[in-house]
Amino acid sequence: xxxxxxxxxxxxxxxxxxxxxxxxxxxxxxxxxxxxxxxxxxxxxxxxxxxxxxxxxxxxxxxxxxxxxxxxxxxxxxxxxxxxxxxxxxxxxxxxxxxxxxxxxxxxxxxxxxxxxxxxxxxxxxxxxxxxxxxxxxxxxxxxxxxxxxxxxxxxxxxxxxxxxxxxxxxxxxxxxxxxxxxxxxxxxxxxxxxxxxxxxxxxxxxxxxxxxxxxxxxxxxxxxxxxxxxxxxxxxxxxxxxxxxxxxxxxxxxxxxxxxxxxxxxxxxxxxxxxxxxxxxxxxxxxxxxxxxxxxxxxxxxxxxxxxxxxxxxxxxxxxxxxxxxxxxxxxxxxxxxxxxxxxxxxxxxxxxxxxxxxxxxxxxxxxxxxxxxxxxxxxxxxxxxxxxxxxxxxxxxxxxxxxxxxxxxxxxxxxxxxxxxxxxxxxxxxxxxxxxxxxxxxxxxxxxxxxxxxxxxxxxxxx
Amino acid sequence: xxxxxxxxxxxxxxxxxxxxxxxxxxxxxxxxxxxxxxxxxxxxxxxxxxxxxxxxxxxxxxxxxxxxxxxxxxxxxxxxxxxxxxxxxxxxxxxxxxxxxxxxxxxxxxxxxxxxxxxxxxxxxxxxxxxxxxxxxxxxxxxxxxxxxxxxxxxxxxxxxxxxxxxxxxxxxxxxxxxxxxxxxxxxxxxxxxxxxxxxxxxxxxxxxxxxxxxxxxxxxxxxxxxxxxxxxxxxxxxxxxxxxxxxxxxxxxxxxxxxxxxxxxxxxxxxxxxxxxxxxxxxxxxxxxxxxxxxxxxxxxxxxxxxxxxxxxxxxxxxxxxxxxxxxxxxxxxxxxxxxxxxxxxxxxxxxxxxxxxxxxxxxxxxxxxxxxxxxxxxxxxxxxxxxxxxxxxxx
Numbered sequence: 061x062x063x064x065x066x067x068x069x070x071x072x073x074x075x076x077x078x079x080x081x082x083x084x085x086x087x088x089x090x091x092x093x094x095x096x097x098x099x100x101x102x103x104x105x106x107x108x109x110x111x112x113x114x115x116x117x118x119x120x121x122x123x124x125x126x127x128x129x130x131x132x133x134x135x136x137x138x139x140x141x142x143x144x145x146x147x148x149x150x151x152x153x154x155x156x157x158x159x160x161x162x163x164x165x166x167x168x169x170x171x172x173x174x175x176x177x178x179x180x181x182x183x184x185x186x187x188x189x190x191x192x193x194x195x196x197x198x199x200x201x202x203x204x205x206x207x208x209x210x211x212x213x214x215x216x217x218x219x220x221x222x223x224x225x226x227x228x229x230x231x232x233x234x235x236x237x238x239x240x241x242x243x244x245x246x247x248x249x250x251x252x253x254x255x256x257x258x259x260x261x262x263x264x265x266x267x268x269x270x271x272x273x274x275x276x277x278x279x280x281x282x283x284x285x286x287x288x289x290x291x292x293x294x295x296x297x298x299x300x301x302x303x304x305x306x307x308x309x310x311x312x313x314x315x316x317x318x319x320x321x322x323x324x325x326x327x328x329x330x331x332x333x334x335x336x337x338x339x340x341x342x343x344x345x346x347x348x349x350x351x352x353x354x355x356x357x358x359x360x361x362x363x364x365x366x367x368x369x370x371x372x373x374x375x376x377x378x379x380x381x382x383x384x385x386x387x388x389x390x391x392x393x394x395x396x397x398x399x400x401x402x403x404x405x406x407x408x409x410x411x412x413x414x415x416x417x418x419x420x421x422x423x424x425x426x427x428x429x430x431x432x433x434x435x436x437x438x439x440x441x442x443x444x445x446x447x448x449x450x451x452x453x454x455x456x457x458x459x460x461x462x463x464x465x466x467x468x469x470x471x472x473x474x475x476x477x478x479x480x481x482x483x484x485x486x487x488x489x490x491x492x493x494x495x496x497x498x499x500x501x502x503x504x505x506x507x508x509x510x511x512x513x514x515x516x517x518x519x520x521x522x523x524x525x
Numbered sequence: 526x527x528x529x530x531x532x533x534x535x536x537x538x539x540x541x542x543x544x545x546x547x548x549x550x551x552x553x554x555x556x557x558x559x560x561x562x563x564x565x566x567x568x569x570x571x572x573x574x575x576x577x578x579x580x581x582x583x584x585x586x587x588x589x590x591x592x593x594x595x596x597x598x599x600x601x602x603x604x605x606x607x608x609x610x611x612x613x614x615x616x617x618x619x620x621x622x623x624x625x626x627x628x629x630x631x632x633x634x635x636x637x638x639x640x641x642x643x644x645x646x647x648x649x650x651x652x653x654x655x656x657x658x659x660x661x662x663x664x665x666x667x668x669x670x671x672x673x674x675x676x677x678x679x680x681x682x683x684x685x686x687x688x689x690x691x692x693x694x695x696x697x698x699x700x701x702x703x704x705x706x707x708x709x710x711x712x713x714x715x716x717x718x719x720x721x722x723x724x725x726x727x728x729x730x731x732x733x734x735x736x737x738x739x740x741x742x743x744x745x746x747x748x749x750x751x752x753x754x755x756x757x758x759x760x761x762x763x764x765x766x767x768x769x770x771x772x773x774x775x776x777x778x779x780x781x782x783x784x785x786x787x788x789x790x791x792x793x794x795x796x797x798x799x800x801x802x803x804x805x806x807x808x809x810x811x812x813x814x815x816x817x818x819x820x821x822x823x824x825x826x827x828x829x830x831x832x833x834x835x836x837x838x839x840x841x842x843x844x845x846x847x848x849x850x851x852x853x854x855x856x857x858x859x860x861x862x863x864x865x866x867x868x869x870x871x872x873x874x875x876x877x878x879x880x881x882x883x884x885x886x887x888x889x890x891x892x893x894x895x896x897x898x899x900x901x902x903x904x905x906x907x908x909x910x911x912x913x914x915x916x917x918x919x920x921x922x
Contacts, residue, residue, distance in 0.1 A: 369546060461893045476544035480899040483545065486837035487902070491895050494875065 143176045143245040146261065148235055148254035152182055152196070153189045160250060160274060163330065168194050179241055181254065183231040199234040232257030236264065246270055252277070252289055255296030268301035272328075276313055294318060304328050337407050338417055345378045348478055349422040349446070351415060351437045352429070354385030359428035359451060359468055364391060366428070368398035369475035374482050377403060382418060384409045419444035423488065424481045429454055430468045438463070442495030447488050449477045462494025526703075527757050527797040528750060528788065529717060531592040531689070532764040533666075534572075535632050536564055536599045537868035539890050543904045554860060554904040561606040568607035571768035576613040578767075578782045583620045586785040590796035591623045593764070594666050597630030597653050598866065611657065618658050624798035625654055627662035627685060633865035634829065636667055636676060636816075638843055646862065647683060663687060664799040668867050669829065670719065670761065670819035674812060677708030677716075685714065687803035689761065690811075691819045692718030700809060703755020707807035715803035716811055719761040719819060723749060728762040732775040740776070743783035744790075751791035757802055761819070829870040834898040839870060841905055848912035857911050864905060872897035 147168065151161035168178050172193030179195045182188075188196045235257025248270045249258035255271065262269035277285040277293055297303055297318050303325045305311035311327050314320040341347065348367070352358045360381065367379040381391070381404065388406070395404045410418065419425070425441035427450040434455035438448045442460065450457050451468035464477040481488050541556035582589045595614065603610045617623045629635050630649035635642045647665070654660040664687040665680045672690035680688050692702025697718075700706075706716040726746065730736045738745070750758055763770065771777040788794050820828040830836050842864055849861040873894045891897040913919075 462895065464895065464899075465892065472544060472546050476546045476903075477899070479545035480903065483906075484837075484899065484902050486833050487895060487898055490832070490834050490875065490898075494895075 139245075144179070144241075144243050145171065145176055146179045146181065146238075146241050146244040146247045148181050148247065148249040148258040148261070150182060150250060150253045151184065152180065152186075154187065155184060159330070163272075163274065164250065165189065165191070166331070179244070181235055181238065183228070183253075197238070199231060228253060229256075232260075236260035241265065248272070249296055249300075250274065252292040252296060255292045255299070259295055259299035262299070269296075269299050270302050270304065271296040271300035272304040272306070273297070273310060273314060274306055276310070276317070278313070278317060300324070302326060306330055337410070338414055341378060341380065341405065341421075343421075345376055346374070346423040346482065347418070347421055348377055348379045348424045348426060348482070349382065349418055349441070350380070350426050350428075351382045351410070351418070351441075352427070353383050354381070354387040354391060356387060357429060357431045358383075358385075359430050360387060360391055361394065362428040362468065362471055362474055363426050364394050364398060364400075364404065365471045366426075366474035366478055367404060368400050369472065370479045370482075371400045371403045373479065375403075377423075377482060379404045380407060380418065380422075381405065382407045382410045382415065415440075416444070419446055422446045424449065424478055426474065426478065427451065427454055427456075428466075428468060428474060432456075439499045442499035445492040445496045447481050447491035448495060449474060449481070460495065460498045462491050462498050464491075526750065526753065526755065526793055527795050527802060528590075529592065529757055529759045529761075529797050529799060529802045530590070531594070531626070531666075531759065531761045531799060532766075533594050533762070534599050534764040535594075535596040536560070536567070536602050537632065537866045538598055538602075538863045539563070540869070540900050540904055543900055543907070545899075545903050548903060548907050549910060554907070555863065557605075560602055564602045564606035567765060567769050568603075568610050570773065571765050572603075572607065572610045573613070574773065574778055575764065575767040575781065576610065576617065578778055580613065580617055582782065582785045583617065583622055586789070587622075588789075588796055589622065589785045590798045590801065591617070592626060592664075592799040593617075593623060594626040594628050595654075596628065596632040597650055598632060598863070600653060600657060615658060618660060622798065624664070624800040625658060625660040625662050626689070626799060627651055627654070627665045627683075629668055631862045631866050632668050632868070633862060634668060634839065634867050634870065635862075635865055636671060636679070637830075637839070638846055638865065642846070642865075643679060644683065664689065664717070664803060669826075671816050671826070672716075672813055672818075673816040674708065674710045674814055676816070677711045677714050677813075680714045681708070681711035687715040687717060687799065689717050689719065689759070689799070690813070691817055691824050692720055692759065693817060693824045695824065696811060696813050696817060700811075701755050703753060703758050704808040705757060705803065705805055706809055706811040709810040709812035712807070712810060715805075715807055717757065717759050717799055717802050719759045720753070721819070723753070723758060724760050724762050727760070727777075727780075728766050728770070731766075731777055731780070732771040741780065743780050743787035746780075747784065747787035747791055747794070750788070751794050756808075757797070828874055829867050832873070832875050832894075834873045834875065834894060835870045838873060838898055838901050838905070841902065845905055845909045845912065848909060848916060848918075852912040852915040854912070854915050857908065857915065860908055861912075864901070864908065869897070869901050873901070 147164065149160075149164045151164070153161050153165050155161070164180070168180060169191050171178060172191060177193055177195075179197060180188075182196065182198045185198055186196065232254060235254055238261060241261075242265065244265055244267055246268055247258050247262040247265065249255050250272045251274050258271075259269055273293070273296075277289045297314060297320050301324065303314060303320055305314055305325055305327050306329060308327050311325045314325055315322050350360060350363045352360075354360055363379070363381070371377065371379065379400070392406065395401055395406075407414075407418075419441055422441070422444075423446070425438065425446045425448040427435050427438040427441075427448060429435060429451050430453065432451065432454040435450060436456070438450045438454060438456045438460075441448045442463065447463070448460075449464040449466060450460075452465045453468055457463070457465050464481075466473045466477060481491070538555045539560050540554050541552070541559070543552065543554050579591060583591070593614070600611065618625065627647060628650055629643065629646040630653060631646055633646060635646045651662065654662060663685060665683070665685040666689040667676055670689055670691055672688060677688060688708065702718040702720050704718075706718065708714040708716060723746075726738070726741060726749075730738070731741055733739060767777050767781050785796075788796070816826055817824050818826055818828070825831075830839055842861075846861060846865075849857055852858075872891050875894045891900070
């Protein structure tokens with residue numbers, strides 16, 4: 061294999077851990093709220109890597125523990141004792157730019173639930189969303205508890221001579237020399253970042269290496285891979301006793317392009333975790349959604365009363381109210397009085413991600429506001445392809461035709477519109493498509509140009525005065 | 526060269542807002558007050574002044590001829606909202622120089638519904654013409670000028686001598702639209718074709734100030750007709766062109782009044798009714814294997830059945846029709862037929878692309894095509910319930 065060297069100068073790469081928004085993300089990270097259990101953390105120094113060892117490592121003979129045939133039976137194997145897993149990772153929430161951080165987090169969380177113990181290695185100094193049973197270790201030393209900036213070296217460039225590379229190499233050397241993990245049962249690396257160190261560590265500990273490949277350099281670079289990244293992928297794939305690919309397609313690529321031994325490549329798919337609140341929503345039930353503050357001006361009364369008119373005819377439908385506010389207890393009583401408690405769910409305030417998940421699964425969106433200068437929530441629903449019913453008083457009603465417009469006081473009309481969208485799938489689809497188009501055809505770029513136009517008017521420079 | 530001026534008179538029974546919550550309420554689907562209000566307005570602006578001018582033209586110009594199609598739903602509304610309009614129509618017809626055309630009573634898409642629906646609706650219309658005018662039409666025009674080989678066979682089986690169709694290049698393949706043709710599968714059925722450029726000059730472009738021929742005078746227009754080679758020129762348009770689509774302010778009524786005298790200055794140009802125009806040997810047989818219409822850029826049924834909403838609604842209506850026919854209840858049947866009126870489907874048109882959208886929005890009686898669809902489906906769902914109740918079928922919802 062002689063992959064074509066990529067031309068230098070282009071630094072826009074797939075999973076190279078660029079971090080343009082890193083600083084911002086850090087301060088608003090999820091899950092690391094004070095008062096929760098502090099993550100177990102050890103800080104250590106990172107020495108330099110002897111790159112001449114790359115070839116040597118990749119030629120290691122592979123210890124095999126099980127025959128490949130066992131896997132094909134699809135019977136899951138269970139260890140005789142709890143495992144200590146050394147996971148050579150990269151990102152970890154809340155500081156993550158891509159899917160790898162989430163993957164590591166969710167996977168480790170479930171592994172610990174199964175009784176296993178994890179030492180999670182990362183080049184970044186945290187903070188880390190704590191998970192019981194996971195110990196974090198990283199090189200370098202920030203002050204404990206204070207969010208430290210990512211070392212610039214980790215994301216300043218992708219060429220082989222850049223500080224990024226020096227830092228990555230440093231991480232690998234640190235991994236290889238890691239102490240205190242002699243009781244580890246398995247070393248698990250993700251993608252190419254830590255393959256060299258991970259492979260060396262596994263060899264030193266005489267433990268098997270498992271590598272998960274989330275994507276390959278060929279795909280990330282659209283066919284123009286960096287040699288030095290390919291090299292690291294190769295090291296891991298060769299040294300690993302088992303390789304996990306996230307799809308059959310990727311598995312085949314590893315076999316075809318990386319000459320991975322087919323007998324050792326397994327497929328384990330990714331997954332999503334609904335938040336605990338969303339998990340309460342039975343996936344078989346259709347959702348009519350309200351998102352907004354529980355305030356009088358938002359017309360949640362109307363939403364509930366309309367629900368009361370049609371709920372009995374659509375027993376599979378759940379009327380979901382996402383938001384919190386001063387009206388909550390009154391609305392709860394109203395729900396009870398309407399006798400539709402089993403078809404109404406108050407979710408409380410939802411995160412951005414939860415809202416996206418809600419919208420992705422909703423059949424109908426309702427914005428019954430009494431007063432609504434604009435109503436961006438409706439635009440978001442439309443952008444998600446969810447047909448919307450909005451009050452005529454909403455500003456957003458001015459720019460859309462793919463919605464139902466209703467007088468805010470007209471409970472029967474809201475109820476009828478909800479029922480019509482639930483009853484007629486062709487209507488739902490057509491309005492969803494139209495709404496999506498309308499919501500997305502003009503975005504912030506257009507609004508910015510319009511705003512500039514107002515500046516020009518204000519400063520007296522307009523040609524159109 | 527003979528001018529075949531044919532004007533189409535139609536008003537649909539527009540639906541009231543029939544909410545989902547109104548299902549089973551026994552409320553009427555049709556908004557009587559609103560429909561009659563609209564009719565009165567159009568009668569004031571268009572029907573009365575235009576009919577008066579046409580009457581004077583027939584008095585002053587013995588060579589002037591006119592053809593009209595009048596739908597059953599138009600006549601029902603006229604009877605309730607402006608009965609004098611019917612009187613004016615009778616007066617015109619009595620001149621003997623006005624031909625009336627046959628069509629479906631409900632201006633419906635019955636030609637896409639399993640038989641014998643189309644036959645029955647054409648019979649209903651024929652009876653209406655006989656009763657109201659003592660007329661016996663020879664020429665059939667189908668809703669929205671729909672035409673196909675199948676429809677020609679139908680016309681033949683109903684003993685019509687002619688049909689109208691769009692003079693569309695797609696089917697003429699180089700032959701002129703200004704000739705009498707016959708239907709390839711039914712040669713006794715003569716075909717008269719709409720000269721769409723000249724028809725649309727009046728129907729669509731007359732009041733457009735951005736048109737490079739604006740303003741259009743009767744003299745100029747008569748000159749264009751005189752310079753058009755051929756035997757017949759079919760000027761087919763909505764009656765509402767005069768005073769409604771183009772308001773009286775645009776001078777459209779004066780244009781109409783001035784046309785007969787302007788035509789008189791061209792010795793070779795004369796007038797003919799559709800009944801007169803079909804009388805003669807056909808130039809060629811014409812085959813139209815698909816259904817052609819007079820609407821939009823594509824001249825197909827896209828304006829009525831082009832999108833998912835329209836097709837879904839029409840398929841639902843067809844299905845309900847099976848129960849309606851079985852139930853055999855005259856009231857239910859009448860409501861169902863009113864729901865087959867093509868306008869309801871036209872209101873569900875979703876555009877996207879340019880030229881035709883303005884036309885569609887102009888003609889819609891709803892906020893949006895989605896409103897139109899939801900409302901229609903509610904009415905249809907209620908109708909299905911009524912039919913099922915009549916049949917003793919257990920109603921599920």
